[in-house]
Amino acid sequence: MKILTAILVAAFGIVGISASEAQVQIESEEGVLVLTKDNFDDVIKDNDYVLLEFYAPWCGHCKQLAPEYVKAAEKLDELKSEIKLAKIDATLQQELAEQHNVRGYPTLKFYRKGSVIEYGGGRSADEIVNWLLKKTGPAAKDLLSVDDAKAFIDGQNVAIVGFFKDQESDSAKVFLDVANAVDDQVFGITSNDEVFAEYGAEDGKVILFKKFDEEKVVFEGELNQKDLTNFISVESLPLIVEFTQESAQKIFSGEIKSHLLVFLSKEAGHIEKYVEGIKTPAKKFRGQVLFVTINADEADHERLLEFFGMKKEDVPTMRLIKLEEDMAKYKPENPEITSENVLEFVTAFTEGKLKRHLLTQDLPEDWDKTPVKTLVGTNFRDIAFNKEKNVLVEFYAPWCGHCKQLVPIYDALGEKFKDSETIVIAKMDATANELDDIKISSFPTITLYKKDTNEAVEYNGERTLEGLVKFLESDGTYGQAAEEVQEEDEDDDVPRKDEL
Numbered sequence: 001m002k003i004l005t006a007i008l009v010a011a012f013g014i015v016g017i018s019a020s021e022a023q024v025q026i027e028s029e030e031g032v033l034v035l036t037k038d039n040f041d042d043v044i045k046d047n048d049y050v051l052l053e054f055y056a057p058w059c060g061h062c063k064q065l066a067p068e069y070v071k072a073a074e075k076l077d078e079l080k081s082e083i084k085l086a087k088i089d090a091t092l093q094q095e096l097a098e099q100h101n102v103r104g105y106p107t108l109k110f111y112r113k114g115s116v117i118e119y120g121g122g123r124s125a126d127e128i129v130n131w132l133l134k135k136t137g138p139a140a141k142d143l144l145s146v147d148d149a150k151a152f153i154d155g156q157n158v159a160i161v162g163f164f165k166d167q168e169s170d171s172a173k174v175f176l177d178v179a180n181a182v183d184d185q186v187f188g189i190t191s192n193d194e195v196f197a198e199y200g201a202e203d204g205k206v207i208l209f210k211k212f213d214e215e216k217v218v219f220e221g222e223l224n225q226k227d228l229t230n231f232i233s234v235e236s237l238p239l240i241v242e243f244t245q246e247s248a249q250k251i252f253s254g255e256i257k258s259h260l261l262v263f264l265s266k267e268a269g270h271i272e273k274y275v276e277g278i279k280t281p282a283k284k285f286r287g288q289v290l291f292v293t294i295n296a297d298e299a300d301h302e303r304l305l306e307f308f309g310m311k312k313e314d315v316p317t318m319r320l321i322k323l324e325e326d327m328a329k330y331k332p333e334n335p336e337i338t339s340e341n342v343l344e345f346v347t348a349f350t351e352g353k354l355k356r357h358l359l360t361q362d363l364p365e366d367w368d369k370t371p372v373k374t375l376v377g378t379n380f381r382d383i384a385f386n387k388e389k390n391v392l393v394e395f396y397a398p399w400c401g402h403c404k405q406l407v408p409i410y411d412a413l414g415e416k417f418k419d420s421e422t423i424v425i426a427k428m429d430a431t432a433n434e435l436d437d438i439k440i441s442s443f444p445t446i447t448l449y450k451k452d453t454n455e456a457v458e459y460n461g462e463r464t465l466e467g468l469v470k471f472l473e474s475d476g477t478y479g480q481a482a483e484e485v486q487e488e489d490e491d492d493d494v495p496r497k498d499e500l
Helices: 002-012 040-046 060-078 094-099 125-136 146-154 170-181 193-198 225-235 245-253 270-274 276-284 299-307 339-350 380-384 401-416 465-473
Strands: 027-029 032-034 049-055 084-089 107-112 115-118 158-163 186-190 205-210 216-218 240-242 258-264 289-295 317-323 327-330 372-375 390-396 423-429 445-449 456-458
Touching (some): 032 060, 040 084, 049 125, 060 125, 060 245, 107 125, 146 158, 146 186, 146 193, 158 170, 170 186, 258 339, 276 289, 289 299, 372 380, 390 401, 390 465, 401 423, 401 465, 445 465
Parallel strands (some): 049 084, 158 186, 240 289, 258 289, 390 423
Antiparallel strands (some): 027 032, 205 216, 258 317, 317 327, 390 445, 445 456
16 A cells, blocks of 8 residues: 555655555645545645635636745745645535635635634735744744844845844834734844844844845834834835735735826836836835836736726826725826926825826717716716706726626616606716715616705615616615625626725
């Protein structure tokens, strides 16, 4: 049996076969275990730490994660870690997906000694490994020698080291509390005199080492949890961040909520032409405004251009955003990407001198010539808030699959009420027209604005002609109760802030 086990492992990468009896086979693809309902329990039982990825073969985000996931598995293997990475095709293993309440792809869950917790790290290989090591080991690695420190710092893109002669001091405890709370970075701590001398560190100091920009930054403020966490959040990112799937989460979930988005074309040589010139204003506003470059050549960023009402021919250009409950956008009068112009634009923003930019289309001449009226930003209030009529508005996105399915039904609804004196059927492209006090979180959103009061009532009933007619004829009573959550097309929601 031992010989058979060795042959299977060598030939097919199969693991998990007992020497005494053949158990369910567990395949491995590029170091990642492939789980099914037949081998799931064995893997969880036989391994203390398992990160599970629930994926769908057609999911774009899953395809982007796949190479980083493999790199993370390789890095853990190099570290001789007992942590295993596994993946589950949720379209084939639906029972397992339902047990884990999977509602989107990819979904990652971490099994720690049999208990499952939500994965809260990033999606690059380093971020995955750092998060897992943090969840399975000490908050900060004890650096006992110069060799330990060099290996630790050189092995990371970003490494935070606390220099404390007394690791039981109040300052050291603050450092360790931050290390325990920040999952996406690695921390080291040392009391060794030679390590202090090697890095010119003073007792009680925290130094952030990084393989970009100035390479080493010393925390100079009062050592408290809030300020140290903010320091790490700011300094662990490059001065000018390139927008990628891996960086998106850090950009949008970080402490800095104001971002300058600079749209460039790598193919046109914009990176070399413009990025160096905006480093001066980026340094001036570091900690206040995060500078982000976005490559407009990438197909995945086309919707982001649409979100800001732009086309590729508008590049190079820039926008400012402020993340509050929604996303406030600001458009420069002069889109030129120069140090002076960027400085002027961002200065005006930080001084509160800019007016929020709201997208709107031009009003079509025939906007009211069909049974379903066309609304844009400029005529929305005049029509929707007409106190003499009940006005039903569909907020849609041109790319939304469910919106496309609704078109013949909504057109039929317009035809039914085209001669009504009290009911108006209307629609608005909510990706091209924005309203400062109405926020749309998903497509399609169907809202009735009632006459007399202009009360807004959202329709949550079935998307059928009969259901919509009942909603209108019941004065918005029918269809208010939320339906069961249905599986939506991948592109039907408004892009989340970490997916922009």
